[in-house]
Amino acid sequence: MPSPRRLACVEVGGGGVETVLLGGSELEVLTGAHLPAGWSLLMAVPGLIERGRVLAASNLGWLDVDPAHELGLPVAAEVVLNDAEAAALGESALRGGAALTFVGLGTGVGGAVVADGRVVAANLLGHGGAFGDVRCPCGRTGCLETVAAGWALADPLPAPLYPAVAQAIATAIRDEPLATAPLVVVAGGLTRRHPGLVDALRAALPDHVVEGTAAPAAVKSAAAWGLALAYEQVTAP
Numbered sequence: 001m002p003s004p005r006r007l008a009c010v011e012v013g014g015g016g017v018e019t020v021l022l023g024g025s026e027l028e029v030l031t032g033a034h035l036p037a038g039w040s041l042l043m044a045v046p047g048l049i050e051r052g053r054v055l056a057a058s059n060l061g062w063l064d065v066d067p068a069h070e071l072g073l074p075v076a077a078e079v080v081l082n083d084a085e086a087a088a089l090g091e092s093a094l095r096g097g098a099a100l101t102f103v104g105l106g107t108g109v110g111g112a113v114v115a116d117g118r119v120v121a122a123n124l125l126g127h128g129g130a131f132g133d134v135r136c137p138c139g140r141t142g143c144l145e146t147v148a149a150g151w152a153l154a155d156p157l158p159a160p161l162y163p164a165v166a167q168a169i170a171t172a173i174r175d176e177p178l179a180t181a182p183l184v185v186v187a188g189g190l191t192r193r194h195p196g197l198v199d200a201l202r203a204a205l206p207d208h209v210v211e212g213t214a215a216p217a218a219v220k221s222a223a224a225w226g227l228a229l230a231y232e233q234v235t236a237p
């Protein structure tokens with residue numbers, strides 16, 4: 001009988017590195033990058049990923065690197081995904097494969113669409129729209145990020161501002177032709193600190209089903225479950 005899969009899912013973020021061990025008797029969450037002997041290494045990293053390498057992750061200062069090597073791990077990862085795509089895929093996996101539009105609210109705003117167990121569109125929402133005259137670090141003016149990203153908002157965000165943030169996100173979703181799923185999942189560090197944002201978005205999008213993350217409170221995001229699904233897809237016979 002094959003041994004059960006044991007997946008060490010390392011999530012790299014601006015705020016630090018976390019390892020989620022999936023496949024043991026219970027979920028284990030460790031600070032930093034860890035690879036126990038005999039476990040498979042999977043990684044979620046911000047930035048542009050291609051064939052297991054991080055081509056560019058500007059906030060980490062990484063340019064064309066092997067992310068496992070950067071973190072001092074002894075082997076290359078079997079799966080490397082962009083962190084927002086991993087989280088989006090994980091939210092779908094945790095809901096039995098539901099199609100959804102994912103909105104990650106953190107330092108930036110990341111949007112992705114998942115259907116049939118795959119990320120079918122990514123890098124949506126954050127850098128589009130006409131939301132005022134503030135210049136975005138990307139060079140455009142009036143991006144959704146200028147009114148809804150952590151970098152642009154007061155910290156902590158006062159509750160009376162939730163509806164305006166939610167309204168902008170709702171507008172961006174309605175204007176995104178690829179965001180056709182009736183289910184919208186809004187997650188990310190900002191929603192962990194301000195769960196009221198999920199309710200505000202629900203009020204702003206009455207024609208959608210709006211949910212917060214399905215990941216346990218002990219982890220940063222659903223990325224580990226997205227990595228596990230991608231691992232199953234690459235190792236399937």
Ligand SMILES: [Zn+2]
Pocket residue numbers: 126127128136137138139140143145
């Ligand atoms: Zn922008």
